[in-house]
Amino acid sequence: MEILMCILAGSLFTAGVYLLLQKEMLRIILGTALLSHGAHLFILTMGKLNRGAPPVLEKTIKTYTDPLPQALILTSIVISFGVTSFLLVLAYRAYQTNQTDKMDELKGLEDE
Template identity: 75%
Template sequence: MEIVTSILAGILFTTGIYNLLQKQLLRIIIGTSLISHGAHLFILTMGELKRGNPPILVEGVTNYVDPLPQALILTSIVISFGVTSFLLVLAYRASQTNQTDNMDELRGNEHE
C-alpha cells in the first residue's frame, strides 16, 4: 500500500511543479495546492500505514495507530487552506488591477 501512495504523492508533486511553471496565476495556485496535497500523502506514507486500534489507552490493547502523522496532516491542511485562500484573493486583486493574469505581463516584459 505504501508503494501506491508514494507513487500518487510523486504524481501530485510532478503535476504541481508543472503547474507552478505556467504563466497563468490560477495554474500557479493550483500547483501550490497539488504540492501541499502531495506533502500530506507523503507525511501519511512516512508515518507507516498501520492498522490497529485508535490511540485511546485501554487495558488489554497493545496495537495502536500512531496519531502524530494524522495530527501533522490536519495542521498542514489548515495552513494550506489559509495559504490557498490568500493566494486566490491576491491573484483576484492583481488580475482586477492589471486586467491580466499572465505572469509575463505582470512582470512588465512587453517584448516577449
C-alpha cells in the same frame, strides 16, 4: 498500499511542479495546492498505514496507530487552505488592477 500512496504522492508532486512553472497565476496557485496535497499524502504514508488499530496506547493493546502524522496533516490542511485562499484573493485583485494574470505581463516584460 504504501507503494500506491507513494506513487500517488509523487504524481501530485510532479503535477504541482509542472503547474508552478507555468506563466498564468491561477495555474501557479493550483500547483501550490497540489504540492500541499502531495505532502499530506507523503506524511500520512511515512507514519505507516495501520488499519483498525486505535490511536492511543493502553496496557492491553500491543499495536497502535501513531496520532502525530494525523495531527500534523490536520494542521497542514488548515494552513494550506488559508494560504490558497489568500493567493486566490491576491490573484483576483491583481487581475482587477492589471487586467491580466500572466506573470510576464505583471513583471513588466512584454512579449515580442
